Amino acid sequence: MRLWVGLILFILGFVVLIPTSLGGSRISFLGYDALCSWSPYSSTILWIGAVVNLWLYRRKRKSKQN
Numbered sequence: 001m002r003l004w005v006g007l008i009l010f011i012l013g014f015v016v017l018i019p020t021s022l023g024g025s026r027i028s029f030l031g032y033d034a035l036c037s038w039s040p041y042s043s044t045i046l047w048i049g050a051v052v053n054l055w056l057y058r059r060k061r062k063s064k065q066n
Helices: 002-015 039-065
Strands: none
Touching: 002 039
């Protein structure tokens, strides 16, 4: 389960960086219309969450092998 959550968070980190014309009213801190107005920061938070989940997944898997 942690593997899937980690992968989904990693992908969502890229999705919020995608420029879009759907929202229109949200200008990101990078200066373009984005799905999230906090796009560089939210991407970083999502990627940190992904790394933590993947690290916990590897740690659990490693402890089961020993």
